[in-house]
Amino acid sequence: MHGVVTIFYDEPDWAFHNIAANLARIAPPGFSFLALSRDEWFGRTRAAEAAVAKSDIVVFLWRFDLLAYLDTLSEAGWARLLAPDRPALVAMIYDHLYTDPEDLDYYGNPFALSDVCGACSARLRDIYKSAPHLPVPAHVVPDGVDTAFFLPDDREPTGPLRIGWVGNSAWGITEGEDFKGRRTILEPAIQILRARGVRFELHLADKAERRLPRSEMPAFYRGIDVLVCSAAIEGTPNPVLEAMASGTAVISTDVGIVRDVFGPEQRRFILSERSPEALAEALETLSGDPTTLARLRAENLAARPAISWESRWPAWQALFDEARAARMTAYGATVTENLRKFRSRRRTRLERLRRTVAGNRLAFRAYETAIRRFPGLVRRTKRLIERHTP
Known part of the structure; x- marks a missing residue:
């Protein structure tokens, strides 16, 4: 199999960027990878649409970014995602957050809009598998390490x-x-x-x-x-x-x-x-x-x-294979229908705020600044929105 894979991640030089960079490094010939950080597409959504338009598979390492992306799509962007040859959508699970039914009702459910989801550990897979309202991750795809970059030396443990x-x-x-x-x-x-x-x-x-x-x-x-x-x-x-x-x-x-x-x-x-x-x-x-x-x-x-990252490629290959196959099945048709419903839904206050932050450059910068400098204010604002949703 070969194809074009676009990966959405959060911050340059953080863990998700490391995943995207290493997948591009270890992939066999025939694969082409494009990685987009939030800084590259929040408030610049047409750039993201252009990348997705030529992709076979689109991976959201932070699963809720899928919802933010969908909420900013233009008519052309929606046409691509609703077309018969749309790219396969993959939502990844890298943490234990937001797993309650109330969380998915409040923040939105990215899994209903994904052809396949994967987890980075057997622990997370088992947590999701045990919850009736959560999907069972199709594959466990653990992170690796670049062993050519992180090299040992001959030190001896001495002193403090x-x-x-x-x-x-x-x-x-x-x-x-x-x-x-x-x-x-x-x-x-x-x-x-x-x-x-x-x-x-x-x-x-x-x-x-x-x-x-x-x-x-x-x-x-x-x-x-x-x-x-x-x-x-x-x-x-x-x-x-x-x-x-x-x-x-x-x-x-x-x-x-x-x-x-x-x-x-x-x-x-x-x-x-x-x-x-x-x-x-x-x-x-x-x-x-x-x-x-x-x-x-x-x-x-x-x-x-x-x-090593090289040892992890077969698991990612299997995930990509299944994502493309799932898109062509009855389940893939259900995902496409869910995308249509998502597009026409009535948005909550939180969803409108998310759309503003993802679609407007100044709003994105203001949100970033607030998280860094005033996390308590952001926390209280979230709780205020929760009390007044929808």
Whole structure:
């Protein structure tokens, strides 16, 4: 199979962009990929329509962006999506958010408008499979890591334990929760270590404060002994794969594909509970045990071929094959009819706001600024809209 694939993602150099870039890199001849960030199409929807017009498959890595895209379509854009030879639409699942029936009623249901949906982990697939109102993801397509970019060195664990944390501590802040765990898990654990007199260094790569260039991340991982993943919910998480490929030990909460990619030694360092106390205990254990650090390093290095992006292509190939086949079935006809109904529906206040943000450049910039500077205001505005919907 070959074809043109357009991938919609959120921010340049973030996790979704990494997926799009690596799929383009590892795809066999015959595939052509185009990736569009929100900055490239929010308020510039004709550019997105032009990309979709020549696509065989369109993938929305943040599934709700499918709804935003549809709400901004011109007459020509709708004509393409309702045509007999329309592209196959794929909605991806990378998180545990918005899975209740009330969420889909409020935000909209992207799955009813997709020919196929995929999940990045067996954990997410099983969650969706167990819920009668959610679709069963057709394929599990885990993230990989560029093993030619994230390379190990010959370091030995000496001196104070070098602890690393990578992420965006502001992610999901408009929901009022510390999903990444820097403030509520990592920092209290660090205070516990200090109180116990444990010697350590803390190295942070927090996008909410200062984004390290991607070119500096391999050296960051090589410069730490252990990476901490303190997240409450994750699709993958990518820093865990990058640390493993770099020969760095990992302590993690039980999220995403962690349990799937860890070997026996590393599974001992999946936290039994997501708490500062459990994290501090694991870190203190490693601080006085260079032998275990060496074993974790060796085990993670041995896993490099199995977690490489190249190993992930067959799963994506199967997903693309099924998406194109599903479009031609009775289910695909149902999706087309759902698209027609979506086009003519009466929009709620939230949907009208979403259309404005996606379709107007100034509104998009204002929304971005509000999220960065006034997350509490955005959160309160969402709740106000909820109380007055429709």
